[in-house]
Amino acid sequence: MADWLALEEVAVRPHAGRPFVLADGAARDHAAFHARTRGWHAAFAARAGQAWALYFDDAGEFAAALYGAWHAGKTVVLAGDALPGTQARLQGEVAGFAGDWPASAEPLSAAGGEDGLAAWQALDPEATRLVVHTSGSTGEPAAIGKRLRQLASEVRALESALGAGLRGAAVHGTVSHQHIYGLLFRVLWPLAAGRAIVPRAFFPEDLLAAMVDHDVVLVASPAHLKRMPSQLDWASLHGRLRAVFSSGGALPAEAALAAARLLGTAPTEILGSSETGGIAWRRWDSEQPAWRPLPGVDWRVQEGALEVRSPHLPQPEWWRSQDRAEADWQGGFRLLGRADRIVKVEERRVSLDALERQLQSHPGVREARVLLLGGARTTLAAVVVPEGDAPDMHDAPGRRALSQKLSAHLARHQDAVTRPRRWRFVPALPTNAQGKVTEAALTALFRPERPTPHWTRRGPAHAHAELRLDPELAVFDGHFPQAAILPGVAQLDWAIQLAREAFPLPPRFLRMEALKFQRVARPGDLIQLDLEWQAERRTLSFRYVSVHGPHASGRVVFGHDD
Incomplete structure (x- = not known):
C-alpha cells in the first residue's frame, strides 16, 4: 500500500500524475480533482447550515463536492435519488441541496475560482460525518450516520483483502455511487488507491464499449450479473478484467458461475449492509465458496445467528445480524438463510426461506420469493420467475395451471395452510436502484392498478x-x-x-x-x-x-x- 492515501488526506495531497476520471476518451488527473474540490469548498463555506444533501449523476463531480463539503465542516446527506418525494422528505433534515436536483430545489453550485486557502489540514476522522439511507426490507428509507473513521477502516480493509493486482485498473460500474456500496467501491476506494473513476454504465453494450481499451475493474450488482447478454463479445475483456465485484443482494450460484465463464473472471461477492459496513467476501471460483471475514472483522455464531464486531461499526460492541450461519472447517462461515423470515399463518409457523428453496427445486422455476400479505386475513404469496420462455405464463389459464402445478409440488412438504394462495409470474424479480429485491416491490405486484370489472x-x-x-x-x-x-x-x-x-x-x-x-x-x-x-x-x-x-x-x- 505504498501509493495509498488515507481518506482524510485525499484532498490534501492528491495522487500526483494519476488519472482521476476517464470519460469520453479523455482523462482528468488528480490536480483537476483538487481544483474542483476547492471550488466546492468555497461554495459550501459561504453557506450557513450544517447538513447538505448531495446528488450527482457524475461520480467525479460528486467526489469533488463530497470532499469540498467535508472540508467546509458540513455533514453530507447521501440521497439515493433526486425524485420530488425524496427532496420533500429531506427538506426538514438539511440546510440545502447540491448537485443535480430539480430547478425548484435551488441547488448549490461550485464556486468558479479557488477558495483562497493556501493549504488544508487533513480531515478529522471522528468529526467528519456522512448520512446514508438504506431502503431496508420494507422499502421505507432509514437514515444511518457514518464517521469518516468507519469509512476509512473499511476502505483500508478492502484494499488489504482484495486490492492485489488492481494497480492501474480503471473502475467501471453499473451501480450508483449514491448508495453505500457504490460510494465505497466507485469513489472512496479508487480515490485512496489512485485508480481512475469511470462514469456509470446502464446498458451492457455501453459497459463493454467503455471497457475495451484498458485494464478494468467492474463493480456490479446481482441484478446486472444475472442478465448479461451472452451474445456480446465479453471475451475481449479476458486478461484485462482484473476483478468483478458484486454486492447489495445474494448472487445465486448459477449466475455467479455463468458470469465467471462469460467474463473470464470469477466474481467476488461482498457481504455487508449500510448498518454494518463490509463483513466478509467470497470469490466464486468454486461451487459454493465460504465467506471469509474482511481484515479487522471478528465474527461468531451465537444461538445460530451471525454476530460481528469491527471498526466499521459505530461502537465496538458485538452486533447481531438476522442471518443464520454455521462455521466452515477452513475458518470461514456459511449462511443458512434469514433468522427473521419465520412467519405465522393461522397460528402455524412457516419458514419463507424453506418455501423458496422448495419452489426453486422445481425444474420449471428459475427464482422465487415468498412473502406474507397483510389485510383482513394474512395470506402467503409467491412471486416466481419461470425457467426459460414459459409461454404458459402469458395467459390467465396458463398462469392458473402453472400455479396449480407448483402448489402440487409444494404439497409434498407443506399442507394447504402453509402453501401460497396468491401467485405472480414475472420475467424478472423487481429490484431497486441498489439491485435489491425489496418486500415493498414484491408486495406492489399484488396490488392491482384497477378493479376487476x-x-x-x-x-x-x-x-x-x-x-x-x-x-x-x-x-x-x-x-x-x-x-x-x-x-x-x-x-x-x-x-x-x-x-x-x-x-x-x-x-x-x-x-x-x-x-x-x-x-x-x-x-x-x-x-x-x-x-x-x-x-x-x-x-x-x-x-x-x-x-x-x-x-x-x-x-x-x-x-x-x-
Missing part, C-alpha cells in the same frame, strides 16, 4: 360494467395522501382497457375528444361505467356515474396502423 352487459356496440374502488388499489398512491381520489388519467386508461375487452377496437389511439371531469371518485365508491362503440366512426364514448352523480365522460378516436 363486473360486466352486466356486453354487446357489439354497448357495454356496462360495475367497478368497486377498493382503497388498496395502487392507483390511489399519492392521489392524494390527505384525501385519496381516483386520478383522471386512470379513468381514461381504464375506459380504454375495458373497451378493448368488450369490443374489437383498432390498435392505434388517435386522439381524445370532449373529455370532461365533473366529480371526484373516492375509495369505496361503486362506479358504473357505460361504454359505447361506434364502429363506422371508430369512436369510443365512455361515462362514469355513481350514486353521487356523473364523474367523468369523453370520446376517444382510434385508427389502424396503415
